[in-house]
Amino acid sequence: MTHSGAFMPSAAYDVAVTADIPHLLEILSKRLNNDPYAAIREYVSNAHDASRSYAASSIWIGCDDRSITIEDRGCGMTSEVIRTAFSRIGGHYKAGPNRGIGEFGLGVLTAFMIAERLVVETRSEGDAHGWRLEWLRGRQRFTLQAIPRTERGTTATLHLAEEHREMAYEPGIRDYVSRVLGLLPMPIHIGRSELPANPHHAWLTEQAPKGAGQLVSSPAAYDILRRYCQLDLIAAYGATGANGSRILLGIPSEKHCPLQRHKVQFFSRGVWVCGELAAFFPENLAFVVGVIDHPGFALQITRENLRTDRAFGEVRDSIEGHIIRFLELLGDRQPKLVTGVIETHSTMLNAHRLRQPRLRPLFRDHYRFHTSVGPKTWRELSKLAHSATVARTRHERLLFVLSESGADLQAQPMATRWGYPVVRAVNGDRDLLEDFGRSDGIEIADIGLLMKDAQDEVPEAFRGLAARLAPELHRHHVDAVKFFSLPGELLRPAELEIATVSPAHRPANETWVQVDSLMLNVAHPVVEMLAAIAPQLTNEALAEVTDALFAIAALQSPLHETQRRVTGIVVRQLLDGLEHSLGGRTAAAPRTTAQPRCFVALPYRPSFDPVWTAVREVLEAPPYGWTVIRADLDVREPSVLEGVLYHIENSRRFVADISGNSASVLIELGMMLQKDAQSTLLLADEQTFARLPADIKGAICMVYREELRNDPNEFGAWFAREILARKHFIAMHGGKALS
Known part of the structure; x- marks a missing residue:
């Protein structure tokens, strides 16, 4: 807009300020935690508010040895706006739903935290000339004068006090802008640089996901999370929340686990407010990091007040749902990745599963248990249990678990012979298995207890039987007798197992070739009878009993080589019985x-x-x-x-x-x-x-x-x-x- 006629200078006049300036500066210093750069944040925020109605707007920050200048090409101010806004300390000039980021009043006073003199030159689009405000620190009035100015917008110069002149340093200002104003939706240039100090200024307005949460893959999203959370990430998620809030979540790589603090940063319309609040995310979900922007967050707010703030509570109440959706989306689209996440954070997620049912399907489909047949999810385990049940024509499905963390999963011959996988179930894994087993009708049995060496626990009669069998077993290269207890009611319908053999090792080609011990079921009536009559057995009868038990055990074991060895024993005993009967x-x-x-x-x-x-x-x-x-x-x-x-x-x-x-x-x-x-x-x-x-x-x-x-x-x-x-x-x- 052009204006005709020459500028006519006018005398400067003073405008009184209706506030106790020293007292307000003391309050402001406490609220802003003595952050000397808070003045730059406030004046850049005001510049943004003045410029956001204009396309392709930018903000410039310059400095010399004694001052810092913030300049914009926004709407500028009339003398009425200046008098009203600068003289009425403590509130907005114009309230309403479209209010901006910055605040007049206390906001403009932040200049005096580092400056001894404030000079503001401005021109509104409707004025033929500009206005110059000059205000000295500590004074109860400022000077206002009309000046010649052709450019629309505002230039605020903070003439630094001597103790703050080291702040007039472009690299330091650039670093502050990139951190605190990094998401401000307007480019900010430092000095003569054509590259903005906030390269992600377009994120909130142009690039952030809209609507329901979704996985994001844009480099900008990862750069923002890495910039503010200082971690390498494996997945990112974005969503628009209530009242225009923007939520950006990330999952760090395994090398960063566990996190010592909640890595979440809060912004208000692109301006950083605070970060790393304890217990913002639910405790068991605190491995997720986040950047959250809410237009309702106030810039001048303390951590204590933030916890009771309505906007803060609004975001906090919704964050659990976003994290769960994040994991669900990963489960649908990147199942291998979510498997790694669940296993890395299994302790926390399993604890949270008890009160968040949406986590249960994730564990069923993606959490891998350690089993004798390799890592398997619950869905895979339930199919294996069903297959073993069909093969053995049982009415009920069974799954064996081993609750000893150091025991060998492969050295469980009873379950291996029956075709059941053995699952290592310690701590939370045991709870998971029992929960899924109850819901799917699969019985969980602790084979670690069933197959436990009970030499010191069985009655004396069984130890006597073992002592008598041991010498005879040397003929079969077996060195020990052990006991287990498997009552018939455990496996319905009752099929009492009398004996099996335990392998000493399993070679790489998975061919079982060596027997470590004969294992007898103390719950089997035949073993009970043998224990009772063991002292009366003749040497001949003892040899026959030993051969019979070893043959039965080997035939019921997965040791194929041993099974072939005992075939001759079985045939000989059958033929001996036939010959004796036919001859007599x-x-x-x-x-x-x-x-x-x-x-x-x-x-x-x-x-x-x-x-x-x-x-x-x-x-x-x-x-x-x-x-x-x-x-x-x-x-x-x-x-x-x-x-x-x-x-x-x-x-x-x-x-x-x-x-x-x-x-x-x-x-x-x-x-x-x-x-x-x-x-x-x-x-x-x-x-x-x-x-x-x-x-x-x-x-x-x-x-x-x-x-x-x-x-x-x-x-x-x-x-x-x-x-x-x-x-x-x-x-x-x-x-x-x-x-």
Whole structure:
């Protein structure tokens, strides 16, 4: 805008200030924590407010040996604005929702914290000339005079007191501007430099994400977080919060963990307010760093007042939701990265999970437990547990944990044999597993306790058994006997495990080749019986018992080399029993008036229920009419082993399904063969049959397809048809040979 006519000078006049200036300076000094550069912040903020309505506006800061100047090309001030604003210390000249960053009143007084004289020259766009204000420190009035000025805007010069003249130093001013005014949405130039001292001035107005939170990848976002948090970052997130607040969050790299302080910096419309407040983020989420700008933050505010400030509380109440969304977005788009974050900060995040349900899916999908089959998430573990359950035809899914941090996950033969992964679960991991197990119906068992060496805890009788077995075990290159306790009710349906073997080491090619110890289940009735009669066993019987236990243990172990070694033991014992029976018993079985009994041995698993139903219905019905007995249903004696021996001794025929090589069935089969091999009938599925010796295959074994066990009627029809070919087996009192 141009103005005609020459400027007519006028006399300067004084304007009184209605305030106690020395008292206000003392108050202001305390509020600004004696920051000498606060004057630059205030005058730059006022320059921004005056210029923001004009496109491509900038602010300039210059200095000489004795002064600092802040200049803008904003709206300038009329004499009325000057008189009103500078004489009424303590408030805004114009209040309203669009108020600016700076404050007249106390804000302009900050000049006198470092200056002995303040000179302001300005011209409003509507004036034909400018105005010059001069104010000496400590005086209750300033001088105002009209001056010639053609440029719109304001130039404020702070003539420094002698003790502050070292502040007139461009590098120091540049550093202050880049820190405190780094996000001010207007370029600030120092001296003659064309490059702004605040290179990220466009972030708030142009580059920051709008609306709901999102991951950000712009170099500017990372530069801002690194500049203000002094950390290397692996991920960044931005969002617009309530009432125009801008939130920029980052996750530092692992090398910075744990953080000693909450790394969060607060800005008001691009001007730094304060930073690193303790406990701003929820304590367990304090590994996240942030830069937060809220237009409601007051520049002249103390840390104490900030905690009760409405705008501050508004941001603080929403920050947890932003951090959780940050992690959720990482889980969706960068799963490997969020896995590393959760594992690095697992202790804090797991503690926060208890009160923040949104963290639970993140742990399920991305937290990796240490297992015997490598790092696995809960979803992967639950699938493995399900697969092992299907393979063993169990009703309930099971997962083993090991709560000893130093124990070897690989050296857990029982779980390895069953196909279950073993999870190292210490501290928070155990809580996680039990929580997920309850919700998904997976039972958690501590194999570390089950397989614990209990030499000093078992009764004396078991230690005596171990002492007697030890010398015989040297023949199998086994040096020790250990005990574990695995009650049948742990694994439903009950399948009591009698023994297994523990490996000394596992070579790199994962082929198990060496046995460290024989492990006996003290909860198994056979082991109980052996412990009771161990002192009375002859040397011959002791050798047979040792061979049998070692063979059973090896067959139930993952040690493939050892399994092949014991095959000869099993075959020899079976053949010895057959030869003994065939050589000494050729006459017809004696008749008895009692109803004939048939003793049946089956694995204690639901998948064999159709076998039991079919065998019982066929043999109890005409033309057989036998009493069919099964150990787990008919034994009532205090000792299971004594009950089995009693029923076998009083039975005339025997049926044993050896499918899967169940330990209990093999033990009962040995007793049957010892009693009468000619009266024993073996059932086996095709997989088990393929591994049997030739003599047994052709003599006493009936083979069926495994899928027959799914249907009692189909299995019954097959059994009734096949048994007709075993004429010697069915020809006893109560039945007849059928032609």
